[in-house]
Amino acid sequence: MIESKAATPVVVVAGELNVDIIVSSEDVIPEWNREKMVDGFEVVLGSSSAITACALASLGADVRFVSVVGDDDFGKFCTSELERMGVNTEHVAALPGIKTGVTLSFSTPADRGLLTYAGSIPLLTPDYIPESLLRKATHLHFGSYYLQDGMRPHWLELFKRLRSDGVSTSFDTGWDVGNQWDREGISALLEETDLFIPSEDELLHIFPADRVVSVLETMLPPVAGMAAVKQGSRGASLRQHDGSTISAEPYVVTPVDTTGAGDCFNAGIIYGYLQGLGGVELLQFANACGALSTLGIGGTGNLPTTETVFRLQAGHA
Structure with missing residues (x-):
């Protein structure tokens, strides 16, 4: 159980920003030279990093976002949505002549x-992350390892320095659209990572195997902290500090939209970890955050709070 008296963590999220244009229905597969009607259409804040940041703020963290967007209407929309959901955007830069990224979901x-136009997504570099901000941080997180071209060569050095200063670290890989998976780079970064948070599909592409447990028990290189793997309808698995692996079942809900469920899981595992949760209790807290996010449209349509998490857990006790 998370105690209300626990200190508010300062979480710096350094990541990509884009809008999600979501088309929703039972059948959303386009057909050439045909027109279909769909049930829903929304323009919402997208990006793994941004959704995780908003969910962390909803849970109670002090979240500072670092990113770049285009100096356009979509960029202004991203920034205003982050602010509306309680995320500090002082360090989001708007670049003239650049288009903000867009994902069609x-x-x-x-x-x-998903179909994504990169735009500003790969343009974040260390120059945009001020030392004055890092000195305030309790934790640093980023999402979309494979999309952040400007930061990928620099994460290892940054993580090493932060951890030597007592700042914990986490990242989510996201999908590698180039199908390269950079096992060497990921393996090196894991040695300076407190929370590694891939999905099952992502993990099994980085470290090819038949089962998640095989990777966690025998193939994963040294991890400074823990590895939490999102497994959808099968819940999640966690490799703990001592090398043992545990699992937790998902919470059964009737989903409206699965966009952002994994990103809200990320927020749950980070926030729970920073508040001292561990083991099955930590996994269950993160699973509840992911389940709650599916009850709204878009990744931020139904953000988890500690109250709604505990209510969901009580209803499934």
Whole structure:
């Protein structure tokens, strides 16, 4: 159980920003030279890093976002949405002549498919992350390892320095659209990572194996902290500090849109970790955050709070 008296962590999220344009229905697969009607259409804040940041703020963290956007309407929308949801955007830079990234999300109640225009997404570099901000941080997180081209060569050095200063670290890989997976780079970064948070599909592409447990028990290189793997309808698994692996079942809900469920899981595992949760209790808290996010449209349509998490858990006790 998270105690209300616990100190408010300062979480710096350094990541990509884009809008999500979500088309939702039972059947959203386009057909050439045909027109289909769909049930829903929304323009919402997107990006793994941003959704995780908003969920962390909703849970009670002090969240500072570092990113770049285009100096355009979508960039202004991203910044205003972050601010509306309690995330500090002082360090979000708007670049003239650049378009903000856009993701088209074709969403059904069971799954989704994505098409992304990169725009400003890969343009974040260490120059945009001020030392004065890092000195305030309790924790640093980023999402979309494979999309952040400007930061990918620099994460290892940054993580090493932060951890030597007592700042914990985490990252989520996201999907590698180039299908390269950079196992060497990921393996090196894991040695300076407190929370590694991939999905099952991502993990099994980085470290090819038949089962998640095989990777966690025998193939994963040294991890400074823990590895939490999102497994959808099978819940999640956690490799703990002592090398043992545990699992937790998901919370059964009727989903409206699965966009951002994994990112809200990220927020849950980070926030729970910073508040002293561990083991199955930590996994269950993160699973509840992910389940709650599916009850709204878009990644921020139904952000978890500690109250709604505990209510969901009590209803499934």
